[in-house]
Amino acid sequence: MAVDHASEHPRRTAHGVERTIERTIETVFRMEAPRVIAGAARIVRDVGIAEELAQDALVAALEQWPDSGVPDNPSAWLTAAAKNRAIDLVRRRERYARKLAEMGRDLETAPPHLDEIPDLVEDPDAIDDDLLRLVFTACHPVLSAEARVALTLRLLGGLTTAEIARAVLAPESTVAQRVVRAKRTLAAKNVPFEVPYGPDREARLGSVLDVIYLIFNEGYAATAGDDYVRPALCEDALRLARQLAALMPKEPEVHGLAALLELQASRTAARTGPGGEPVLLKDQSRGRWNRMLIRRGFAALERAEGASGGMARGPYVLQAAIAACHAHAGSYEETDWERITALYGLLAARAPSPVVELNRAVAVSMARGPEAGLALVDALAGEPALRGYHLLPSVRGDLLERLGRHAEARGEFERAAALARNARERQLLLRRVKESPSGV
């Protein structure tokens, strides 16, 4: 029951039909690309080559589909096209290796033998496994954080180099180089195309989750640039988190990450004012929070708790639980700050970091008063990891302000503004300097 493209658009000119079907093919390819690349990568064991084979499959579709129509199962068609090319390639390599061997030379690394190649029957579980392998390979620790982000957005998010460049505020050529070098590194270091099951599994999964969280955060609180939020990047990360949760339903931390991102994303519309300026959590109009995303976040958190089977909660589940406290609260003041303080305590024990400690200080200040919070913040003053971190003076300024120590507060806000790399955040901090009651 292939759809005849001509009958889909009977009134269009022949040329128009061609353009329409080209657009359809490109859309379908974009939707299927991660699976197509993953399927080919299992055979050739090289994500760079797999990506090229996927492109070849796209070219074949552009040649054939305008005549044959879009196949009923375009994903299977594209995957089979890429896999067939992958098998041809492996065969050619094998022949080449044999020739070399006959000539008395040795190969450093033997290419995979064709017997190991799985059959081409479309088993949905096998496709999921390939996708997971692709995720773990793109987020492999041999790559820099920047490379992992670029490769993940490219191979799994389906973003073009230009789109990634726009998203991470880097020149297109830089991103293109980053991707090329990342693929080369994976090949040079013989990174196996697999899901780790050994003792390093937890750390490797942590790396995957951190990459997705990094992508989200760069969109949620842009560290640099003119815009305070770049929602597109948040949504790319959210979609990746949802996909990963479906691929790894037994991992509580994956659901935890999905829950955290759903809950944080639910506040996106409320986090900026009409002019694009940041609106702090306490000033947000909670009616603008997206109830559907909150509901999805709660559901994901429940799945995380269900999957944990009573084991200690990991850092993403704990952060999601904190985000859920905010989502439950009718207002900033009505928030269950004692519970948030306790959750930050658990988080600090599980994944100690000065940034967590700073957040805990804010929660403590809400639960037990600004003085208690200030004591914790002052304990962080010499922390080298927070040197240059604008939120340290920003939080300190806020606490001083609440204690009526306005002159000191202004000094902190000024310091914070000087450190902030995001233009919108800087403006907000300078406004707080101006609005702080003078004289004291």
Add this chain to the structure above:
Amino acid sequence: MPRYLAMIRIDENDTHGGGPSPELQQRMGELLEGMAKEGVLLDTAGLAPTSEGTRVHWQGGRLSVTDGPFTEAKEVIGGYSILQARDKAEAVEWTKRFLKTHEDYWTLTVEVREIGEAGIPGVGPNA
């Protein structure tokens, strides 16, 4: 990545002998599961028949309330889904796949509309 509301319009009088066939239900279940796995499908549901629905109308400062069924409409909204897709072309492609799970004797129209959110000029209550 914009969100889309896909409104599934059906002819309520065209019941196909009591609703979707088991095969259709299975095909649709598989598709919807796949869409959820892709992170595309955020929410979906079928609606109770319009005989159980009510229209509340506001005009000239007056309210009027009409109970269903809404027999004057040939097609009524029978279900909806909320999709998150990279662009409208992707949302439309998923919609085509949804429609193709149905047997040939069905007549359905799906209206795909982008949901107005902050930042989309001229769309939605927050514009």
